[in-house]
Amino acid sequence: MAARSCRPLLPDPKARPTISVPEAGELLGLGRSASYEAAKRGDIPTISIGRTLKVPTAKVLHLLGLTA
Template identity: 70%
Template sequence: MVTDRPEGGGRKQRAKSTKEPESQRLVYSVPKAGRLLGLGRNAAYDAAKRGDIPTIRIGRLLRVPKGPFHKLLGAEVRPHDGDQVLGNEQPAKEPE
């Protein structure tokens, strides 16, 4: 039996995204931010809903901006440095 269905079975095709390295992204997913805090997926979304994790909404996507997230924790992130997190420790003094 021959049908006049479009290729792909009539399903919508998703546009291929260009994946950039995670270290270059300015945001985390909510589950990724939760993992950094030692939280599971559901606990991370609950914390985001309560406002404990800073979020922005882009369409239907909920993302955690790295800057405010690390500022909340009292740490810094070096951009494009493999998400290297720096604490608030003081630099070591050089011997005189």
């Protein structure tokens, strides 16, 4: 039986240009509430579409020191 990794996979910015705030927070090691608080403070870059917040995948990868 193969071991499962608990680490989230890094999304490809070309395939998924945006991700949800909780997904971005998970990549950064944050929980759901902390993710939305960080987005509200501007620590996680977001795009507002109506009442929906999306996070540009490339910007999250840049925050992690990875190239998009």
